Amino acid sequence: MKMSLMIAAASLLGLAPVVSPTGGAQAAELKVLAGGSLRSLLTELAPQFEHASGHKLVIDFDTTPNLIKAATSGEPFDLGVVPIDVFYDAAAKAHFTPPVEFARVGYGVAVKAGAPRPDISTKQAFKKTLLDARSITFLPESAAGSYILRLFERLGIEEAMKAKTIAQAQPTGIIPAVVSGQAELAVFVNNVLTAPGVDIVGPFPPGLQQELVFPAALAVDTKQKEAAKAFIDFLMSPAAIAVIKSKGMTPGKG
Incomplete structure (x- = not known):
């Protein structure tokens, strides 16, 4: 049986x-x-x-x-x-x-659950939100992180983002960093950002989105x-x- x-x-x-x-x-x-x-x-x-x-x-x-x-x-x-x-x-x-x-999966931006959601609807709004953020977190040493770093270069903000990036060694560190308030924004693939304690602001805007x-x-x-x-x-x-x-x-x- x-x-x-x-x-x-x-x-x-x-x-x-x-x-x-x-x-x-x-x-x-x-x-x-x-x-x-x-x-x-x-x-x-x-x-x-x-x-x-x-x-x-x-x-x-x-x-x-x-x-x-x-x-x-x-x-x-x-x-x-x-x-x-x-x-x-x-x-x-x-x-x-x-x-x-x-x-x-595509890329997105997340904030702590309940926090105000910044505008990332256009390329310029996305760039401004990143520059205005107190801190961001993602995993640079990854396939997704490699694309994000190239995107920063494309937007001409790579040096500015270096100063405010809280780099993670594994994807599991991204959500806790936002939930604890250590990082204001998480920027990564959406399946990692789909988690309790954070709200996904939305996908990368048209022209900047890519799928992993x-x-x-x-x-x-x-x-x-x-x-x-x-x-x-x-x-x-x-x-x-x-x-x-x-x-x-x-x-x-x-």
Whole structure:
């Protein structure tokens, strides 16, 4: 009966349970490299996948530079769920099979819940809001942070922003910095800003907005190919898509 319930749950989530010829589940432990900004998403999705499939996920969340190092370190892993910037590095890309996009997300600005919402509706208003802010916080050493830094350069405010930036080492530090009042504004991808304690002011204005793409790909030398592929398939399932949308993200093209 228990196995029948697992198979039914897996079917609803679009999974194919791995079952041995003798009827026992062949559970795999998958090491996953993941972008730090996906922590909230994958923390919600991982238990669903584990319950339906019987597999175990061991997820290492990190920044893009560190994910590139991990992929090229020689240490074994089974798949990556990472910012597309990881695949711009030729050495890292060589350790993955061709990726599939499962989600993308735009950039926005957030303030402490209940605080006045500044105008960011146009390029000039956005620039003025950044210059007028007492402090801002984001994660410079990341794919999203790299785009934000380039945007500051494009607006000609890079030096002014350096003086008021409270840099975070991981995405998990962004929301607490705003909630505590340490930083007035958070500037980052919207799925990280979709969190209790802050209000999203809105997206970057037209002409400055961009989407960060998140692909998933198997490691070329994974010994758990079928289980790893099952997780990627799960990320495209209706159950996963519902959670992706709830985090302010757009499901990928697959």
